[in-house]
Amino acid sequence: MTAALVFIGVVLLLDLLRQLLTGDLAISGMLGLIKDGLMRGLVIGLAGIGLSMTYSILNFANFAHGDYITAGAFSGWSVTYLIAGGFGADANIGSLALVGAGGSVFGGALGINVVNTPLAVLAGLVVAGVLTIGLALFTDRFIFKPIRDSGGIPLLITSIGVAFALRYLILFMFDSDTRGTTAAGSVPGIRPLVLDGTVPLTLHDGFLVLVAGGLMLGVHFLLQRTKLGKAMRAMSDDESLARITGIPTERVIRSTWIIGGGLTGVAGYMFVLWKGTLSWNDGWLLLLLIFAAVILGGIGSVYGAILGGLVIGLTASTAVIWIPSGFARAAAFVVMILVLVVRPQGLFSGRSTA
Amino acid sequence: MSESDDVTVPDADADVGLDAGSGAADVADVPLKVRDLRKTFGGITAVDNAGFEIEKGSMTGLIGPNGAGKSTTFNCITGTYTPDSGVVEFNGEDITGLKPYEVADRGLVRTFQIARELSEMTVLENMMVAPMHQRGESLWKSVFSRKDVNDQEAEILERAWETLEFFDIEHLANEYAGNLSGGQRKLLELARALLTDPEMLLLDEPFAGVNPTLEERLLEHIHELRNEGYTFLIVEHDMDLIMQNCEKVIVMHQGRILTEGTPEHVRNNEDVIEAYLGGEV
């Protein structure tokens, strides 16, 4: 098996070189794809941390996780719109709050970006995180906790119910338009010259790296330096043992939802800020990629989720070098399926430590 | 479908070998042969050059302190593990590394230490899964040959019932297996294994956690079955039990075969005494 994979890797690499040499693919283009993939990967990784932790500690695959992302995104952007456009006599509070439902308010027109409207963005970021935390705690307390003993499959099925309920409630309230949240081209950026072309880098790329990186660093410190982090690692490794040694598991579970929920909400907000559009389906479309990342990295491993996210993001983005663009996401899924078949425990074998 | 009566009663004159490697060369008399078995996990050698032979119609016990390698050997024979090296031969055929269902298919059937009943199915259903190569297990026949399938089902039902009667648990026939007591499950485990029409039964710690009354009952049944011609290899912790019931005992220690022979032989063997008293639990 490994031999086959190495062979495929070599073939892909050779083809890549061929494309670069013949000019089919510009180096700048390739770098652009790589950058794109890493950015997506950061979002996937950030959102994946929460999924990985709850998958490991509570032993179920939470299919509602994608819709947590959407919920965070909408709530955060609602606040952002309100702050960015809400002051002034002719401000339309209602449609601002609904993030411009029905095409009534255009994000581009509000000139939202991180330097223009820093308060709006930061407030939205925070609200996204906080609301998702609340959502996660709420659904755990009333929906998952009562049946926690039923086993992973009933919980999985229940989470599908939660996903449905959440997604279509959002659709009902915010309707189905895809909104442009930032006007294309209005975000300050640079286009450094790289060999044969330019690679567009915007402020939002930088901001995403800053926020995602900072949060991931924060999680790292939490896991390694605090008592809570130790308890979380212990529970992820072996829950019964953790219980016996007196770790307050309910508190740890709650903390897991809080941290996971917060990161997920922020990831949702940042994703929309970075890509410039918002839609009710955004989270659900990410969900399978996040599962791929978590499985690749190893369920229960935070570092695995981050690394897995980057790899999956890169795969989905750079796959277009070799295969038609319609199949780019399929490539990421194929990677996931391969992992499950060859090494289901993933790269970091489900340990919270690297 | 042959019934248990059809298993040939072993030749009373057969040489019941008393020490390792004492000939017993005829395959028909020595169905199971294990040679130079070796299995490591990571850095630990669980089984180190183990080898023994089991005579037909005998009741052999495999004992040893914790960590001696009994379970690993057991699992290597039944196909749950693939040994790193060595040979497992059954009825003259090399079955090393075959999958569990292939091993069972050849007449070498195991039971589980913690009785694994199919809890959401009734006792009868549990029993009726066991016979091998049922006509109705073919997808096509199950849909299109109902008459033939039904005929065989009736036969299987009868055999199942009889076996339940043999174990005195036929009153539980329509009970969910999950509702059985621990002891009843052990009986079911053995009864179900019988219905596969095995040649040789490998029992994995069948007496673990079993009360004395049930123990006696189990032993009675096992002895009776042995008299019918079944061969038994029993892995057990309880040394006294094995000593009192088996005609041959194999002792393992730290992955190796320490000694084998009659219970008296083993009881007086110094290495064995040391192994059990020398610091192991």
Add this chain to the structure above:
Amino acid sequence: MSDSDGEPGSYGQSEEEERAVVLGIDFGNDSNMLITLLVGVFAIYLIGGVVIGLPFRGLMNQIGQLSFWIAVFAMSALALNLHWGYTGLFNIGIVGFMATGVYITGVLSKPVFGAGTSAAEVGGFGLPLLVGIAGGMLAAALLGLIAALPALRLRADYLAIVTIALSEIVRFSLLSDTLSGTDIGGYRVGLGGGDGLILDYGDPLEVFVRTASVPFDLVFGQSGWLWEEVYLGVIVEAVSGPIPTNPKPVVDNFAYAFVLLLVLGGFYVLITRIGSSPFGRVLKSIREDEDVTNALGKNTNVFKIKSFMVGCALMGLIGILWFGTQGSVTPNTFRPRITFYIWIALIIGGAGSNTGSVMGGAIFAAFLFQGPRYFKNVVETVLGNPSAPSSFGQAMLPISQGDVFPMLLYVLDSIRQLQLFLMGVVLIWLMHRRPDGLLGHRKEAASSIPLTRPAKNSEVATDGGEDQ
């Protein structure tokens, strides 16, 4: 020995569990239960429509639709029951197999691309529809095999993720430009890409009736006797009384639903036979404990693959019957949402029970799928088709002035989204309160004969029979 008068039909459950008891009502047997349910559901729809004063044509359309959905969801739940209820295979990629079925049928049976078709389209191989249907089912089964080989040994939640990823890969393939059109052996065929595939292979209903007509044709010496003389000549003619304008589509609705109900009957017989047999017994055993099943000498992988492939072929057929009559088919129809409908139907009915699957399908169709839409139809008719606010925000505004009515209208107008919200809530509720659904607690014997105590045959030697 314990009592020698065997209790006939006893199976190891309390008597109540064994019988057709649902919600405390004893129906005597399964057929009664099903018939009562169906009659009740149709009655509700009819009465509702009549009371409100729906025009006859509209009402008949609704009933025809209802029959269609009941058949479709009942069949789907049965196929899923084979996978999950019997074998323990957590398949949430159902929609991918449905898509495969209908698309391959389209490719096989579409007329050959030639003069007269626009440049953007693709054609097919021009094979007869029944051949195309067989091909579609086979393709779905093969896809199932490809999925099964690596994935069946995965634990349930991993298998779930793999199957849904696979159904998405199918959708991407259907959307892709690469596969949208190509030349194979002189035929210009393809999957149509984002535009989808036009299913111009004729009217499946007509094909089915004409096929059924073959024995009659021999007798009457006419081609398509059943279709021309009976269907068009008698039935449609008769309906043109109460529905003078264009009655055929209404009759078509019913006729097609009737065909589907026949197929449903076939499904039920097939899956019950598979389940109540040694094969089904091994499947249940695998679901319970695969290691034990292996230890008893069964090659569990082969059993799982067979079960999976049969289920997938059936799902392919359902895809064909469901989407194959709509004139065209597009990739984005086949989203995981449809898979989850079927899961909800199965859980309502109770996984593991075939009768339950049918009931769950009917209840889902009547009350969660079509029900809300019918409700909307009915209420809007009563209210005289008022116009609803166009967005949530607009509906919210009047509330500050105490006017709730616009919001109610908006809710009514958005029923299609809210019914999905409702489905989510129902699923959550079911998993909390009734995870076994209506009939899941009822253990159905996996044996082809009743498991009663066999007659004592004194010639059969007992194995050293013990005294009590």
